[in-house]
Amino acid sequence: MPQTVYFNDLASRHIGLVRVSLVLILFTAIAQFPVFALIQAHVISFNGAQPEDVSFALQIAYAGIISILPIQFRLVKYFNTRSYLLIVFFAGILLNIGCLFVHDFVLFSILRFLTGIVTCMIAGCMLIVLFTTLPEPKKMIVGISLFFSVVLTSGLIVGIGASRVVSATDWIAIYYGMIGLQVIGILLCVLIFRSRPAIKPYPLYQLDWIGTILFMFGAAAVTFVMIYGPRRYWLADPSIRYAAIFSVLVLILFLYRQATLKRPLIDLGAFRSGKFIFGLLLLLIFFGIKDSINFIYGYSASVLGWSSKDVTNSGLFNIAGVILATFIVVKAMLANKKNLPILLLAGFAVMFIYHVWVYLHLTPDLSLRELYIPIFLQGFASGLLFVPILIFCTVSLPQSTGMTGIIICTYARFIATLNSTAGFYEMQLHFNQLYKESFLGKLAPGNEILSQRQELYKGFLMSKGIYSSDAIGISNIVIAKSTGIQSQLLTIRAIFLVAAIMMAVIFVILVLFAVINKIKASRESVSAK
Structure with a gap:
């Protein structure tokens, strides 16, 4: 054996x-x-x-x-x-x-x-x-x-x-x-x-030890740029600018070596396959979007006040979703490999449902049981998508490329993760600023809603034995904190709406892709007869 x-x-x-x-x-x-x-x-x-x-x-x-x-x-x-x-x-x-x-x-x-x-x-x-x-x-x-x-x-x-x-x-x-x-x-x-x-x-x-060293320095420089770039105004900061130039030059040298060596680390001929490139795009989008789950964990800790133990325990439902979906994927793929397109469609559909659920239901007081639903859905969607996308990429390449398919997919996951880190940070800054500015107009002195809210908090605090002068200051702090929470919730909802739209677009593209392939297959079968 x-x-x-x-x-x-x-x-x-x-x-x-x-x-x-x-x-x-x-x-x-x-x-x-x-x-x-x-x-x-x-x-x-x-x-x-x-x-x-x-x-x-x-x-x-x-x-x-x-x-x-x-x-x-x-x-x-x-x-x-x-x-x-x-x-x-x-x-x-x-x-x-x-x-x-x-x-x-x-x-x-x-x-x-x-x-x-x-x-x-x-x-x-x-x-x-x-x-x-x-x-x-x-x-x-x-x-x-x-x-x-x-x-x-x-x-x-x-x-x-x-x-x-x-x-x-x-x-x-x-x-x-x-x-x-x-x-x-x-x-x-x-x-x-x-x-x-x-x-x-x-x-x-x-x-190719030289190529390996080049890639090491290039990957480290890219990581530095993508993590610190959004916080330092990107190329306006000299360190980010120099690191970006360095990473581009080093990675160009790496790709040149891979194209010219007899035994390269990766076979660049893999990029001649249209199906492989399409699979890579799906992988990039999937990993770029799946990290939206971190907003739920962050919301649980910052808004709901969960401890790190409670947050990680909720992840058990995510694990359950991954395991259940992976079991379904294995059974479906072993039964018939032609089930792969159906699994991809199902995965992106569940990912769409997950983002829509959060967009529609996110409030400042969600219960533990309510949050289990999106956490499970994200894990289930990830389990339905990860393995089928990888298999789609690897089977699109000839066996002569060896492990190139898995290696490039790993590169793609790295790039997608960095992009989601930078992208989600930028989106948070944009939407937070947008919603805070909209709130500022409603917090101007003399605003009826603001005055009612201040009087409500003031009356409550004074009933607890707090002096009137202190109650006014505390009520203003409470209102400011409430405004910050509301802007953060609206920001998360906006990000999930954007993600849901992206998932819907990918779903439509996959449907069109499947229909086109079916039409081609039927035409080939007719011409063969």
Whole structure:
């Protein structure tokens, strides 16, 4: 059996347990990437950073992942799998120990970049090994579904654990938990992998190390521009301007090398496929929009006053949606691969419903049960879309392109995530300013509504024993806070309306795409007769 290539005799007799072990190893690796995504305030206080610094620390790790990804697929075919994983896990432990003592944000960002490299080296290896445990007809669908379901849900799962840790002890205990997960990963590797896999090492012919280094610097510069650009007025700031010029020049050099080398990191011929480009556009739009869920989590914390524990616990409904949708996708795709267009249509339809629901129902006092609905819908839509879009992209390319499809899709996800971070920030600034200015006209002295509201708050506060002079000041503060909340709610509603319109447009395009393909297929069948 093919799985005996990597696994010892005992593990090969229990291949079901091996698959579970591989998923756990994958989780222990990916958990290092989004560990503080949902509890950012603790990182801000520990490192003396700003919110945008935390966003940068998150995304610079992703830059590390995509930088090493093409090399990783070559390295794992050359080195002893068990030794390779053990060394990388030990490197990950050292990085977490480093994070325990580092308070300087620049050093912390470097450690985060290296953490991304470690995450990718383990996750990429698990993707290849996981494929060997599956029968050929199910390899692509089930393997990608398992792998990317863990990718989609790991952030929330880790966030739930992290929120419990920080509510009970110090923030740095998170790193002890991450080290514990890595120790579990090491034990699983020792238990299931052969000491010497029964495979012939694939020679490392002409690895493009120069291209890898170019891409590393280019990805880091792009991350800096997209995270800090909106907050520094983009090219008006010299640091953003120089970083943008540097990133463009470096990435042009990278693409030139890929076009001219005999053995490039990625096969640029993939972009000759119209279907692949269309799939990439769907992926970019999907990942650019799916992060709107962060507005709901932010609303829960800032407006409803939920603790980080409550916010992350609500993410369980998102995880449930992802798992249920992924199960449906696997069943539908195994039954008939022609179900892929239907799954895409269903996914974008649910994503449309999710955004419309939030637009219509968002108020300052939504209950916990009410918020479960959009959180579940977003997870369900993500599960319906992620794997089908990836499969659509990969099957659009010939096998000669190797892992290029997955690599470019990973690049696309990185770009889409950065774009959504910058885009949502800009949209918030625009709509917040718009609504605040509209409120200012209604808060002018002498306005009847304002006077009634001031008298209401003043009377309530005086009934609680507060002096009249103090009650007036407090009532003004309450009105100002209420106005800020209302402008934020209207901003979120406006963003969700824009997203809903985009989803509707994509749905219509997909319908037209399906109709055109059906017409072409019918014409070809008629001409063949």
